[in-house]
Amino acid sequence: MASIDITDVRKAYGSTKILHGVDLTIKDGEFVVLVGPSGCGKSTLLRMIAGLEDISSGEIRIGGRIVNDLDPKDRDIAMVFQSYALYPHMTVADNMSYSLRLRKTAKEKIASAISGAAAKLSLTPLMERRPKALSGGQRQRVAMGRAIVRSPKAFLFDEPLSNLDARLREHMRGEIKKLHQDLGATSIYVTHDQIEAMTLADRIVAMNAGLVQQVGSPLDLYDRPANLFVAGFMGSPAMNMFEGTYRAANGGTVELAQGVVVPLAGPAPTADGTKLTLGIRPEHVLVGKTGLEGIQALIDLVEPTGFGTILHASAFGADVKAFSLERGVAVRGDTVSVSFPVERIHLFDTATGSRIG
Amino acid sequence: MIRPKRLGMTIAHRAAILVYVAFALFPLYWLVKVSVTPNDLLYSEGVKMWPSRATLDHFAFVLEHSDFPLFFRNSMIVSVSTAFIVTILSSIGGYALSRFTFRGKFWIVGLMLLTQMFPLVMLIAPIFKMLSPLGLTNSLSGLILVYVAFNVPFATFLMQSFFDGIPKDLEEAAMIDGATRFMAFRQIILPLTLPGMAATLGFVFTAAWSELLFALMLISGVDASTFPVGLLSFVSKFSVDFGQMMAAGVLALIPACIFFLLIQRYLVQGLTAGAVKG
Amino acid sequence: MTEAVSAQYGRDRRPFLRRLAIASEPYLYSAPALILIVTVMLVPLAIGISYAFRDMTLLDPFSGGFIGLDHFRAIAKDKTFWLALKNTVYWTGYSVALQFAFGLILALLLDKPFYGRGLAQALCFLPWAVPSFLSGLNWAWMFNPVVGPIPHWLYGIGLMSAPDNILSDPDLAMWGPIIANVWWGIPFFAITLLAALQSIPRDLYEAAAIDGATPFQRFRSITLPFLAPTIAITVMLRTIWIANFADLIVVMTNGGPADKTQIVASYIFTQAFRRLDFGYASAIAMVLLLLLMVYSLLIVFLRQTLLKER
Ligand SMILES: Nc1ncnc2c1ncn2[C@@H]1O[C@H](COP(=O)(O)OP(=O)(O)OP(=O)(O)O)[C@@H](O)[C@H]1O
Numbered sequence: 022m023a024s025i026d027i028t029d030v031r032k033a034y035g036s037t038k039i040l041h042g043v044d045l046t047i048k049d050g051e052f053v054v055l056v057g058p059s060g061c062g063k064s065t066l067l068r069m070i071a072g073l074e075d076i077s078s079g080e081i082r083i084g085g086r087i088v089n090d091l092d093p094k095d096r097d098i099a100m101v102f103q104s105y106a107l108y109p110h111m112t113v114a115d116n117m118s119y120s121l122r123l124r125k126t127a128k129e130k131i132a133s134a135i136s137g138a139a140a141k142l143s144l145t146p147l148m149e150r151r152p153k154a155l156s157g158g159q160r161q162r163v164a165m166g167r168a169i170v171r172s173p174k175a176f177l178f179d180e181p182l183s184n185l186d187a188r189l190r191e192h193m194r195g196e197i198k199k200l201h202q203d204l205g206a207t208s209i210y211v212t213h214d215q216i217e218a219m220t221l222a223d224r225i226v227a228m229n230a231g232l233v234q235q236v237g238s239p240l241d242l243y244d245r246p247a248n249l250f251v252a253g254f255m256g257s258p259a260m261n262m263f264e265g266t267y268r269a270a271n272g273g274t275v276e277l278a279q280g281v282v283v284p285l286a287g288p289a290p291t292a293d294g295t296k297l298t299l300g301i302r303p304e305h306v307l308v309g310k311t312g313l314e315g316i317q318a319l320i321d322l323v324e325p326t327g328f329g330t331i332l333h334a335s336a337f338g339a340d341v342k343a344f345s346l347e348r349g350v351a352v353r354g355d356t357v358s359v360s361f362p363v364e365r366i367h368l369f370d371t372a373t374g375s376r377i378g
Numbered sequence: 379m380i381r382p383k384r385l386g387m388t389i390a391h392r393a394a395i396l397v398y399v400a401f402a403l404f405p406l407y408w409l410v411k412v413s414v415t416p417n418d419l420l421y422s423e424g425v426k427m428w429p430s431r432a433t434l435d436h437f438a439f440v441l442e443h444s445d446f447p448l449f450f451r452n453s454m455i456v457s458v459s460t461a462f463i464v465t466i467l468s469s470i471g472g473y474a475l476s477r478f479t480f481r482g483k484f485w486i487v488g489l490m491l492l493t494q495m496f497p498l499v500m501l502i503a504p505i506f507k508m509l510s511p512l513g514l515t516n517s518l519s520g521l522i523l524v525y526v527a528f529n530v531p532f533a534t535f536l537m538q539s540f541f542d543g544i545p546k547d548l549e550e551a552a553m554i555d556g557a558t559r560f561m562a563f564r565q566i567i568l569p570l571t572l573p574g575m576a577a578t579l580g581f582v583f584t585a586a587w588s589e590l591l592f593a594l595m596l597i598s599g600v601d602a603s604t605f606p607v608g609l610l611s612f613v614s615k616f617s618v619d620f621g622q623m624m625a626a627g628v629l630a631l632i633p634a635c636i637f638f639l640l641i642q643r644y645l646v647q648g649l650t651a652g653a654v655k656g
Numbered sequence: 657m658t659e660a661v662s663a664q665y666g667r668d669r670r671p672f673l674r675r676l677a678i679a680s681e682p683y684l685y686s687a688p689a690l691i692l693i694v695t696v697m698l699v700p701l702a703i704g705i706s707y708a709f710r711d712m713t714l715l716d717p718f719s720g721g722f723i724g725l726d727h728f729r730a731i732a733k734d735k736t737f738w739l740a741l742k743n744t745v746y747w748t749g750y751s752v753a754l755q756f757a758f759g760l761i762l763a764l765l766l767d768k769p770f771y772g773r774g775l776a777q778a779l780c781f782l783p784w785a786v787p788s789f790l791s792g793l794n795w796a797w798m799f800n801p802v803v804g805p806i807p808h809w810l811y812g813i814g815l816m817s818a819p820d821n822i823l824s825d826p827d828l829a830m831w832g833p834i835i836a837n838v839w840w841g842i843p844f845f846a847i848t849l850l851a852a853l854q855s856i857p858r859d860l861y862e863a864a865a866i867d868g869a870t871p872f873q874r875f876r877s878i879t880l881p882f883l884a885p886t887i888a889i890t891v892m893l894r895t896i897w898i899a900n901f902a903d904l905i906v907v908m909t910n911g912g913p914a915d916k917t918q919i920v921a922s923y924i925f926t927q928a929f930r931r932l933d934f935g936y937a938s939a940i941a942m943v944l945l946l947l948l949m950v951y952s953l954l955i956v957f958l959r960q961t962l963l964k965e966r
Pocket residue numbers: 034037039057058059060061062063064065066
C-alpha cells in the first residue's frame with residue numbers, strides 16, 4: 022500500500038495540450054474516483070500514473086518515490102482495463118498468475134495466491150477455461166482477480182464496469198466496495214456513472230477539460246459544488262440553473278427573468294448587481310397548489326420513475342425540474358406554485374462560474 | 379413451406395462448390411495425366427481423359443537420371459530460408475509500424491509501397507552487377523538475399539495488419555503485470571500472431587518456390603539451380619520431353635501442396651485476426 | 657507554438673542514453689527490413705532508372721554513354737509499345753475483374769459452414785501453390801488441340817467452328833493467359849475476402865434479417881460496406897501486381913501471335929533478354945512505373961474522398 026502524490030502534472034501530445042497542471046494527493050488506502058465528461062483526460066491521467074504514457078511535466082510519486090522515469094513494471098501497480106485485456110491464449114489461472122510468474126514467485130505461493138483470489142471472486146470452477154469461454158461478468162472478475170493476486174501498491178480502474186448490464190454492474194459495484202474494505206488498497210477509479218462514483222468513493226475528483234474542478238467527499242461535491250461545472254455534472258436529474266442578478270436590498274435576493282424575485286437566507290458575499298446563477302436541485306424544489314406562496318408554473322411533462330416523479334414545469338420563461346417522492350402530485354396542464362427553500366439554494370458567479378458563499 | 383426452397387439453396391451451394399473444385403483441380407489432373415502417359419501415346423491419345431497405358435517411367439527417369447533431386451534440394455533450401463528470414467524480419471518491422479508513431483514512418487511506408495510498383499525485370503542488370511563482385515551471383519545465398527528483399531515489403535504490410543488486429547491493451551496489461559516491452563511482445567503478442575506468421579510464411583514460401591526470372595539470371599551452373607530453372611532445362615536438354623517435364627512438375631508440386639495444405643487453415647484464420655485493413 | 661508548449665510543459669528529464677534507447681526503438685525494429693529494401697531494391701532501381709538515359713546494350717563494349725531522352729522519344733514512336741500498353745489494360749482489367757468476381761463468389765460460398773468445408777477450401781486454394789510458369793506451361797498444353805481437351809470442348813458446345821488453338825488466333829490469344837491467370841489468382845482474392853468476411857460480426861446479419869432484409873439486401877448493406885476497405889486495397893495491389901506480371905504470357909505465347917498478347921511487362925522482358933537492350937527496357941519500365949503510380953494515387957485519392965463522404 023502506498024500514497025500517490027501528483028504535482029502539477031501536465032500532458033501534451035505535440036502541441037495539443039490535454040492536462041493543464043493537475044495536483045492531487047491520494048492517501049494510503051484511500052478510494053478515489055475520477056469523474057468528468059468524455060475526453061477530459063481521465064484515462065490519460067490514469068495511464069500516466071500507470072506509466073503507459075509519458076509525463077510531459079510535473080511529478081508523480083508512489084509511496085514517496087518519484088516514478089516519472091520508471092517503467093510500468095517497476096511501479097508495482099495493478100490496472101483493470103475497460104476491455105479487461107485478458108490474454109486470450111492463457112487459461113484463467115495463467116492469466117491470474119502471469120504477473121507472479123514474471124516476478125519468479127515460488128510455485129506454492131502462486132498457487133495459494135491465485136486460489137485465494139479465485140475464492141474471493143468465485144472463480145474457482147472456471148480456472149482452466151480460456152477467456153473466450155467466459156461471460157462478460159466472469160471476464161470482469163478475472164480481470165479483477167489478475168489485479169489482486171499480487172497485492173500491488175495501488176489499483177487503477179478505467180471504467181471497469183461499463184461493459185456490464187445494469188444488474189451485474191450493481192452487483193460488481195458491491196463486490197468492488199467489499200474488496201476494497203477487505204484489502205484496504207489505494208485505488209483510483211475512473212467512471213462515467215454517478216452512482217458508482219457516489220457509492221464507491223472516499224473522495225471524488227471532478228475533472229473537466231484537463232483541469233481538476235473539485236476534490237472532496239461525495240456528499241461534499243453534491244451539497245457544496247465548487248462551481249457550475251460540478252453542480253451541473255453531479256446529480257441526476259441535473260440541478261436547475263437560472264441566470265439572474267443579485268440585489269443586496271431586503272436582506273439579499275436574486276432577481277430572475279420576468280421580474281421574479283427569489284429571497285435568500287441572508288446577504289451574499291458579493292456586490293449588488295452581480296450577474297449570478299441560481300442553482301437548485303430538483304428534489305429540493307417544492308411544488309404546491311396555486312394560491313400558496315411561490316412562483317406560478319405550468320406543468321409540461323410528468324415522468325414517473327416508479328421511485329418518484331419528475332415534473333417539468335415552465336415558469337418565468339425557464340424550465341423548472343422538480344423531483345418528488347410522491348405520486349400524483351400534478352398532471353400535465355396543471356398550474357402549480359413552485360418555491361425554492363432558501364437553505365437549498367446554490368449561488369454561482371455567472372462570469373467565473375465559481376461558487377458564492 | 380421454407381423447406382423446399384432451403385433444400386434448393388443447399389443443393390445449389392454444394393453444386394457451385396463442386397464446380398469450383400473441379401475447375402481448380404482439372405489442370406492439376408491434366409498435369410498428372412500427361413506425366414503418366416508413355417511417350418508413344420503422348421500425341422495419339424493426347425486428348426483422352428486417361429491413356430490406355432499408364433507408366434511411371436517418367437518419374438523414374440527424373441528421379442534417377444536427372445539433376446532434379448539436386449534442383450529440388452536447392453529450391454527447398456532457398457524457399458525455406460527465404461520464408462523464415464522474411465517472416466522474422468517482417469514481424470519485427472510490422473510490429474514497429476503497428477505500435478509506434480515515429481518520424482519518417484510515412485516515408486518508410488511510401489518507400490515500401492514504391493517497391494510494389496515497378497517491374498522487377500528492371501532490377502536484373504543492376505542487381506547482377508552489384509552481386510557479382512561479391513561472389514553472390516552463382517550462389518544460393520545471393521538468391522536468398524534477393525528473394526528476402528523482394529518479399530519483405532508485402533510481408534511487412536501483412537504482419538502490420540495482424541499486429542493492428544491485436545488490442546494494445548494486452549501489451550499494456552502485460553507491462554503493468556511486470557513484463558518489459560520485449561517480454562510482452564514475446565509472451566503475449568507473438569503467440570497471438572502465430573497464425574498470421576504462418577500465413578506470411580506460406581505466402582513467401584510459395585512465392586520463392588516458384589520464382590523463375592531471377593533464378594534464371596543470377597544462377598548459371600547446375601549446382602545452384604533451383605527447380606523452376608531445372609524444369610526449363612528439360613526444354614533444351616531433351617528437346618522438350620513433356621512427359622518428363624510434367625513428371626518433374628508433379629514432383630515439385632508435392633512439397634508446395636503439402637506445405638500449403640498445412641498452412642492454409644492458418645491463412646484464413648490468420649488473416650481474420652487483422653484482415654487486410656485499408 | 658511548439659516552443660511555448662515545451663517551455664511550459666518542461667523538458668524530458670530522463671537520462672540521455674535512456675531517451676536515446678526509447679526513441680531509437682522503432683528505427684531499430686524496422687532497420688533490417690529497410691536496409692535490405694534499400695540496398696537490394698531501391699539502389700538497383702536508381703541504377704535501373706539511370707539506364708533509361710543511357711545506351712546500355714549488354715555484350716556491346718561501346719555502349720554505356722548518356723543519350724538523354726532518346727529512349728523516351730523512341731518509345732513515343734514505338735508502335736509495339738502502344739499496342740502493348742493497350743494490351744496491358746485489357747490483360748489487367750479482365751484478369752483483375754474476373755479474379756475478383758470469382759474470388760468473391762468463392763469466398764461467399766466458403767463462408768457458410770458445411771460438412772467438408774476444410775477440404776473444399778484446401779482444394780480450392782490449391783492452384784495458388786502451383787508455380788506460375790508451370791501453370792502457364794500446363795494451360796498452354798491444355799489449349800493445344802493435339803494434346804489438350806479444351807479446344808474440343810469449346811468445339812463441342814459450339815463456341816468454336818473448329819477445334820483450333822486459341823493461343824494462335826490473334827483475336828482470342830489473350831484469353832489463354834487471362835484464363836490461366838484467373839485460375840491461378842482466384843485463391844488470393846478468395847483468401848483475403850474470406851478472412852474479411854469472417855471478421856464481420858454475425859449479429860449484424862441477424863439484426864438485418866430481423867429487420868426484414870432479403871439476403872441480397874443484407875449483402876449490399878452489410879457485406880459490401882464491410883468488405884470495401886479490403887476490396888479497395890487488394891484490388892489496388894493486385895492490379896499493380898498483375899500489370900507487372902509477365903510470366904504467364906512469356907511462357908504461353910511469348911507475346912505472339914503478331915504481338916497480340918504482348919503486354920508492357922513482357923515487352924520489357926523481351927527487350928532486356930531477347931535483345932539485351934537494357935537501356936530501352938529500363939525506359940519502358942519507367943513509363944510503366946509512372947503510369948502505375950498515377951493509378952495508385954488516383955485510387956488512394958478516390959478512396960479518401962469516398963471515405964470522407966461516408
Ligand atoms: N495519442 C493521442 N494523441 C493525441 N490526443 C490524444 C491521444 N490520446 C488521447 N488524446 C486526447 O486526449 C484527450 C483526453 O483523452 P482521455 O482518453 O484521457 O479522455 P477520457 O477522459 O478518458 O474520456 P472517456 O471518458 O471518453 O474515456 C481526448 O481529447 C483525446 O482526444
